[in-house]
Amino acid sequence: MRRVDVQWRKSSFSEDSDGNCVEVALCDDDVLIRESDEPGAIVTTTSERLRTFLVGIRAGAVGHSS
Template identity: 65%
Template sequence: MAIQWRKSSKSTDSDGNCLEVAEQDGEILIRESDDPGAIIRTTRAKLRAFIDGAAAGEFDDLA
């Protein structure tokens, strides 16, 4: 079965440069549409922790 990639309805980049997500076998897959061969695999829990950390500013001082 083919992976069903999704992108945000707010993505308006005419060049197709956006993040796409999919779910397969209990994993969350993330890729950039302009480099579809490079896929990040993670779990829902790890992705949620990353999003929550970014929203809380945990990565703001990494420069």
Template identity: 60%
Template sequence: MSRVEIRWRKSSFSADPEGNCIELALHEGDVLVRESDEPGAVVKITPAKLRAFLASAKAGKFDGLT
């Protein structure tokens, strides 16, 4: 079985001295999301659902969670 190389990207705005941040990668049309300090836990989401989530976050719909 061949292994696929996944190219993870993190924001250039990530200023955490430990390097911990959210990383994203494209794979077979989906977006993969992981935390850099927990690289084995990966969430797969469609680009459309990620766009909807980000729009909701920017609109403040999750502000009450923290």
């Protein structure tokens, strides 16, 4: 991924937090995700993979073990 200035967006649910929030940005075809108190640690994924992950969370398929 090439280095460019990206515009980070903070979740509206994070507005009232103590400065801890998740931020996302788009860069070409990638979705960048970081935590505001660790801005140098960036997770990169695609829109499709992020969508699949979020659908799994909503369905209860992520974070539960038997």
